[in-house]
Amino acid sequence: MLGCMGTKSEQGMRARPLVGILAGVVVGSILVTSAMVGSGTAQALTSTTQPHLRLNHLIRTSPFPAPNRMFDNEASAYVAGDDALWMADDQSDALFEVDRTTGALRRKIPQSDFLNALPLGGGGTAGQSRNEDLEALAYDANADVLYAFSGSTPFLVNSVSTPSDPTVYRLTRDGNDQFQVESWRALPSEWAGAGWRLADGLTYVANNSTINTYDYATNTLGTPFSIPGLSQILGVDFDDVTGDLLAVNNQERLYRASMTTKTLREGWNGISLTGLGLLDTRAVEVIGEQVLVTDGADSRVAPDPRSHAVFVLDVTGPGRPDGRIRRGTGVLVGNDIYNTTGTGQTRTGTAARGASVSYFISVQNDAPLADTLHLRGGRSSVSFGVVYKNAGQDITNEVIDGTYVTPSLAPGATHTIRAIVTVRNTAPRGSSLARTLTATSTANSARKDTVRFVTSRT
Numbered sequence: 001m002l003g004c005m006g007t008k009s010e011q012g013m014r015a016r017p018l019v020g021i022l023a024g025v026v027v028g029s030i031l032v033t034s035a036m037v038g039s040g041t042a043q044a045l046t047s048t049t050q051p052h053l054r055l056n057h058l059i060r061t062s063p064f065p066a067p068n069r070m071f072d073n074e075a076s077a078y079v080a081g082d083d084a085l086w087m088a089d090d091q092s093d094a095l096f097e098v099d100r101t102t103g104a105l106r107r108k109i110p111q112s113d114f115l116n117a118l119p120l121g122g123g124g125t126a127g128q129s130r131n132e133d134l135e136a137l138a139y140d141a142n143a144d145v146l147y148a149f150s151g152s153t154p155f156l157v158n159s160v161s162t163p164s165d166p167t168v169y170r171l172t173r174d175g176n177d178q179f180q181v182e183s184w185r186a187l188p189s190e191w192a193g194a195g196w197r198l199a200d201g202l203t204y205v206a207n208n209s210t211i212n213t214y215d216y217a218t219n220t221l222g223t224p225f226s227i228p229g230l231s232q233i234l235g236v237d238f239d240d241v242t243g244d245l246l247a248v249n250n251q252e253r254l255y256r257a258s259m260t261t262k263t264l265r266e267g268w269n270g271i272s273l274t275g276l277g278l279l280d281t282r283a284v285e286v287i288g289e290q291v292l293v294t295d296g297a298d299s300r301v302a303p304d305p306r307s308h309a310v311f312v313l314d315v316t317g318p319g320r321p322d323g324r325i326r327r328g329t330g331v332l333v334g335n336d337i338y339n340t341t342g343t344g345q346t347r348t349g350t351a352a353r354g355a356s357v358s359y360f361i362s363v364q365n366d367a368p369l370a371d372t373l374h375l376r377g378g379r380s381s382v383s384f385g386v387v388y389k390n391a392g393q394d395i396t397n398e399v400i401d402g403t404y405v406t407p408s409l410a411p412g413a414t415h416t417i418r419a420i421v422t423v424r425n426t427a428p429r430g431s432s433l434a435r436t437l438t439a440t441s442t443a444n445s446a447r448k449d450t451v452r453f454v455t456s457r458t
Contacts, residue, residue, distance in 0.1 A: 044239060044240075044241030044242050044289075045239045045241075045242065045244070045246075045256075045286055045288070045289060045291070045315055046289055046315050046316060046317050047242065047317075048267065048316075048317025048318060048444070049265070049266040049267035049317075050267055050317050050318055050368075050369065051256075051267055051268060051271060051315055051316075051317055052315070052316045052317060052367075052368035052369075053254075053271065053273070053276060053291075053313045053314070053315060054313065054314045054316070054368075055276050055277070055311060055312070055313060055314075056290065056312045056313065056314045057312050058305050058306060058309045058310065058311060058312065059085065059098060059100070059103045059292070059309060059310040059312060060103055060305050060307075060309050061073055061087065061096070061098075061307070061308045061309060061310075062301075062302035062303065062304070062305065062307040062308060062309070063302075064096070064105050068096070068105060068108050069092070070087070070089050070092075070096060070308050071089055071090075071091035071092050071308075072089055072090040072091040072296055072298065072308065073087055073088075073089060073090075073282065073283075073294050073295070073296050073308035073309075073310070074088050074089070074090040074134060074135055074136075074282050074283065074294070074296055075087065075088035075090075075134065075135055075136045075137040075148075075149075075193075075194075075235070075282065075283045075294065076088070076137060076235075076283040076284075076285050076292065076294050076310065077137035077138055077139040077146060077195075077285070078100065078139065078285045078287055078292070079139050079141075079146070080141065080287075081141075081144075082097075083099065083100045083101055084097050084098065084099065084100060084106065085097075085098045085099075085100045085285070085292065085310065086098075086137055086139070086146060086179075087137075087294070087310070088134040088135070088136070088137050088148060089134065090133060090134050090135065090296075092110075092111065093111035093114065093131050093132060093134055093150075094108055094109060094110050094111050094134075095108070095109040095134075095137075095148060095171075096108050096109075097109075097179075100287075107178070109171075109179070109180070109181065111131055113180070113181045114126055114130070114131040114148075114150075114169060114181055114184075115127060115128060115131055117169060117181045117182070117183060117184050118183060118184075119183060119184050119185060119186075120170070120183040120184070120185055120216075120219075126167065126169075126184050128155070128157075129155075129162065129163065129164050129165045130150055130164070130165050130167035130184065130186075131150050131167070131169075132150065132153070132155040132164045133150050133151035133152060133153040133155075133164045133190070134148060134149070134150050134151075135149055135150065135151045135190065135191070135192050135193075136148075136149040136191055136192060136193050136194035136205065136235070136283075137149070137194060137283070138194035138195050138196045138203050138204075138205075139196055140196045140201075140203060141196065141198065142201050144172075144173065145170055145171060145172050145182075146170070146171040146179055147168055147169065147170055147171070147194060147203060147216065148168070148169040148171065149166075149167075149168050149169075149187070149190070149191050149194050149205065150164065150166065150167045150168075150169070150190075151164060151166055151190030151191070151192070152164045152165070152166050152189070152190045165186065166186070166187035166188070166189055166190040166191075167184050167185070167186055167187060168184065168185050168187055168214075168216065169181055169182075169183070169184045170182050170183050170184070170185075170216055185216065185219045186219075187219075189207070190207060191205035191206060191207050191214075192206065192207050192208075192233060192234050192235070193205065193206040193207070193233050193234055193235045193236040193247065193283070194206070194214075194236065195236040195237040195238055195245075196238070197238040197243060197259070198238065198240045198243070199238070199243030199259070200243075202215075202222075203215070203216070204236060204238075204245075205221075206233040206236045206247070207233065208231060208232060208233060209226045209227075209230060209231040209232070209233065210224050210225075210226060211224065211225055211226060211227070211233075211236070211245075212224050212225075225262060226262075227245070227255075227257045227262050227263065227264060228263065228264070229255075229264050229269055229270070230247060230249070230255050230257060230264065231249065232249040232250040232251065233247050233248075233249050234248055234249055234250055234281060234282050234283070235247065235248045235281065235282055235283035235284045235293075235294065236284065237283075237284050237285050237286050238259075238286065239286050240286070243259050243260075244256055244257060244258060244259065244265065245257040245258075245259055246284050246286050246291060247284065248273070248281040248282070248283070248284045248293060249270075249281070250281075251270070252272065252273045252274050252278050252279065252280070252281045253270040253271060253272055253273065253281075254268070254270070254271045254273055254281075254284065254291065254293070255268055255269065255270055255271075256268035273293060273311075276311060276313065277295075277306055277311065278293060278295050278297075278311055279295060279297035279299060279300070280295055280296040280297035280298075281293055281294070281295065281296075282294045282295065282296040289314065289315055289316075290312055290313060290314055290315060291313050291315055292310050292311070292312050292313070293310065293311045293313060294308075294309075294310050294311075295308065295309055295310070295311060296308060316366070316367060316368060317367070317368075317444065318367055318368075318369050318371065318441070318443035318444050319367055319371060319441030319442075319443040319444025319445075319446070319447035320338075320365070320366040320367040320441065320447055321363055321364070321365065321366070321371075321373045321439035321440065321441050321447060321448065321449045322334070322335065322336060322337075322338065322363065322364040322365075322366045322439075322449055323345060323361065323362075323363050323364075323437065323438075323439045323449040323450060323451040324345065324361070324362045324363075324364065324451065325345055325346070325347050325359055325360070325361050325362070325437075325451040325452075325453060326347060326359070326360050326362075327347040327348070327349050327357065327358070327359055327360075327453075328349075328357075328358055328360075330347070332360075332362060333345055333346070333347065334449075334451055335364075336366070337449075338449050339449070339450065340438065340448050340449070340450045341450060341452075342436055342450050342451055342452025345449075345450070345451045345452065346451070346452040346453065346454065347359055347451075347452075347453050347454075348453070348454045348455070348456070349421070349453070349454075349455050349456075350455070350456045350457070350458045351421075351422075351423045351455065351456075351457065351458065352423065352457070352458050353423050353424070353425050353427060353457065354422075354423065354424075354425060355422070355423055356420050356421060356422040356423070357420075357421050357455050358418055358419070358420050359418070359419040359420075359421070359453045360416055360417075360418055360419075361416065361417050361418070361419060361437055361451055362414050362415070362416045363375065363406060363409075363414065363415050363416075363439040363449075364409075364412065364413070364414045365409035365410065365411055365412065365413055365414075366411075366412070367411060367441070367443070367447075368411055369411065369443065370408050370409060370410050370411065371408070371409055371441055371442055371443045372405050372406050372407065372408050372409065372442045373405070373406045373409065373415070373439045373440065373441060373442065374402060374403075374404070374405055374439070374440045374442060375399050375402070375404045375405075375406065375417065375437060375438070375439055375440075376399065376400070376401075376402035376404075376437070376438050376440070377399040377400060377419065377435060377436070377437035377438075378400075378435030378436055378437070379400045379435075381433055382424070382426065383423070383424050383426055383427035383428070383431050383433065383457070384421055384422065384423060384424060384427060384431075384433035384455060385421070385422040385424060386419065386420070386421055386422075386433075386435060387419070387420045387422070388400075388404075388417055388418070388419055388420075389417065389418045389420065390417045390418070395417065399417070399437070405442070419435070419437065419453060421433060421435070421453070421455040423455070423457045427457045428457070429457060429458075430456070430457065431456070431457050432454060432455060432456035432457070433454070433455050433456075434452065434453075434454045435452070435453055435454075436450050436451065436452045436453075437450065437451055437453075438450040
């Protein structure tokens with residue numbers, strides 16, 4: 001553990017100064033659920049200068065039964081193909097594979113697997129001094145390998161403080177498609193954080209304010225660099241789409257930096273996470289529009305669900321329209337579903353010639369700041385007429401042109417309009433009309449949401 005001057009006891013316990021407090025802070029309901037809202041690594045983390053973080057749920061470690069108890073959650077790495085979140089326990093010196101969606105423990109790689117590992121190229125087993133300080137994990141998606149980094153914190157042997165030897169382990173898949181410890185290499189120094197970057201296919205390691213690339217095959221480090229304003233790094237990861245660096249440090253703060261300019265992004269120069277309940281930030285993973293932050297605080301104990309948990313945080317910014325739709329007095333669908341296809345937010349209706357179907361479209365501001373939304377909807381056809389109304393007032397031309405704008409909506413506020421589709425007398429039997437309505441944020445025109453309504457002639 002970076003910056004800890006104590007030693008690990010023979011029972012695997014380590015003293016550590018408590019970092020941060022949770023006092024006078026309303027965190028809200030702590031959700032310990034099996035639902036993961038994130039969209040996966042194919043979706044970029046929100047690009048905004050006004051990021052807003054909200055606790056979605058926790059991935060708990062405190063329910064892991066003996067002998068799989070998690071004592072000190074220090075690191076994480078996400079394997080998208082398995083939907084698995086790997087965690088490193090710095091006190092039992094083991095790795096845990098957890099189902100990211102359900103939070104269920106899949107398996108544990110015990111310390112003995114590391115102790116008995118052979119170095120790359122042959123030689124003696126690693127031994128205890130190379131596995132007493134698991135601090136960082138990284139998953140290389142190109143090579144499909146995991147790297148586990150162990151640091152230099154001393155440990156006790158017969159009450160005598162014994163130095164640890166910085167080491168990196170490589171884990172590859174066996175014939176059963178499960179990761180196993182394959183080899184290790186000695187390192188000249190410890191690294192508190194590690195992450196793999198899709199944009200260049202490189203593994204990065206970090207310690208304090210120093211960041212390097214690392215190559216396992218040659219066991220070499222690249223040219224070190226730093227990012228002004230970012231120090232005391234404990235965990236790093238990279239957004240798969242933008243290539244940006246995400247980092248947490250020992251002050252329970254979250255950072256985002258451009259890897260092109262090596263500078264912090266505006267609005268991301270140290271977002272405090274203590275108000276969300278984090279006391280000891282140790283690792284960060286980026287998955288779609290969520291960041292997963294590991295809390296290593298020893299001050300919490302089971303059954304507190306936050307004990308050594310991973311906090312799954314939604315990241316939003318200005319502009320998050322949410323379109324929902326219902327037919328007549330039916331059920332509203334599409335809440336918290338965001339896309340421009342209408343998938344999951346579509347309603348259908350039927351009518352005879354000369355009759356109409358009414359659809360009520362509710363748009364909600366899901367952003368943390370007030371916003372107005374521009375609405376654009378589909379027009380009439382030869383066989384079907386489409387009219388849009390707001391409280392009885394005809395707004396059809398404005399909606400079709402995309403010039404209709406809602407009043408200013410506070411966070412969570414809604415605005416409802418009505419789409420009326422009439423089956424013309426010329427409509428052939430069995431014909432149908434599919435139309436969409438898209439809500440676009442004024443604050444961020446890239447943020448849109450679309451509902452769809454399909455009307456058929458009986």
